[in-house]
Amino acid sequence: MNNVKKAYFFILALGIMSLMWACKQEDGYYDPIIADKGYDGDVYDYLKSKPGVYDSLLKAVDRLQLERTLRDSDITLFALSNASFQLALTNLNNLRKLNDRPSEYLSSVDGNQLDTMLSQYIIRGKYISDSLATQDGLRLYGVKYGYPMHGRLIKTTSSGYVNGGPTVIQISDTKRSQFERNWVSTTTGSINLKTKNGIVHVVSADHVFGFDDFVSRLTYVPPPPNLFKTIGGKDTVSRENSGGPNAVEASKYAFDGNPETKYLIGDMGSVWLRFELNEAAAANAYTITSANDFSERDPIDWSLKGSNDGTNWTILDSRAGELFDQRFQLRVFRISNKVAYKFYQLDITRVRSGGTMQMADWSVNREEVK
Structure with a gap:
């Protein structure tokens, strides 16, 4: 009889747990755990510790002499993988090829344009994901020129459930506009890696470096004298x-x-x-x-x-x-x-x-x- 009761209560407990799980899924969300990882070094050292991942970013940083910023300053870096730079350069060089112009590389593109675009991803101050969890997000500013960006913590869609996916940061180029319809945004793939001097959030690999400006700015022909x-x-x-x-x-x-x-x-x-x-x-x-x-x-x-x-x-x-x-x-x-x-x-x-x-x-x- 005792065995029958134990079996009954075991099945009942399983049923309750299943019902609770089902109800939570019906709510259309789950709560992923954001693991705060640490790296015993500065932001620049962290990038160097990932060969094959951030080589292009490091090449741009070194060309623009931003190593000291990534070592000494309190910053938040939205780190771009090699794929982001490759997408941008491919788009640029496809257009240049149509005009019978030689290919460009990170070592040869206009340095001023590269500088202002890269500076959008290096933010003044340390911002972990929780600091961006307000409804309206936060206005962020580039470390070098104070260019206005915007960050917001969002939940993605997963398995058909709205807001049922992992928590990510949406980072936006505001185009110096207060209206979101004018912004260009992307999201992170992973977040909250802490280094000695800053926070690193990794931008999704399908993001094109420069948001939507890379090709237009590097093919820009200035107007005649005013x-x-x-x-x-x-x-x-x-x-x-x-x-x-x-x-x-x-x-x-x-x-x-x-x-x-x-x-x-x-x-x-x-x-x-x-x-x-x-x-x-x-x-x-x-x-x-x-x-x-x-x-x-x-x-x-x-x-x-x-x-x-x-x-x-x-x-x-x-x-x-x-x-x-x-x-x-x-x-x-x-x-x-x-x-x-x-x-x-x-x-x-x-x-x-x-x-x-x-x-x-x-x-x-x-x-x-x-």
Whole structure:
């Protein structure tokens, strides 16, 4: 009889445990244990201790003379494996091959671009995963230039259960925008490796180094010289921002050459921007840069005009339906003009949607024809 009771209670206990497990699975999650691992050395030594894994990262660090930062500074490193660099270089060299240009390598790509991109992954201060567990995550800053990044602790999907997978960090390039829709993000593969001077989180192997900027930045051709800067002059607009000429989104910011400022007006209808050069010059290009947010405010229809008296105008270029694919995107428009004008005017007649217009910058430019 006692054996029968024991068997009964054993089966009952198994049933209760199974029911509890099933209920937890129905909740769609499990709680993985995040193991805090330690390494008896600095961040640089840790990377060196993993041959075949971080060789490309070390090559970039050494080229940019960042070894001391990885040895002495209090940092959090989002460590990139060889695969991340290989993906970026393959994408770049596939494009270069189409243009009959030789391949590039970490030892030969533009050092300034490599420096600013790599610095996004080296964060000031020590951040273990728990410090990023707030609902909104945390704003993080690159160790060298203070570039704004963002980190957040998330749970991934596993076996069909939303938030049922392991806990990882989502690291985002904010593009200097407060709006998440403009961010580019990736996740970590493992987290919380502690060294003597910092924390190492390993970025997923399918991440492409540079987020989405590697190819575009290394194939970037700068615009021709800006006549607003090289010659100087006076800017005016048909309508000022509602806050006045000294508002944070006043018209003067459309002429300052800084993509992080902008000119904004509501109830646009149409608006013109004008620049009177100190001396006449023949512009053969102009640029427009999209602002930081809300693509529906981008201008899409406009015309560029030139004048020598500010009254009689010649149309130099007209555009309709132009789109900006990204925020802070600088587009160069080349024109076949050989006449020197003292006044240049941009007439904007339509935005993407709605009645509010914004732009980061406008310039007229002179490219020397060889």
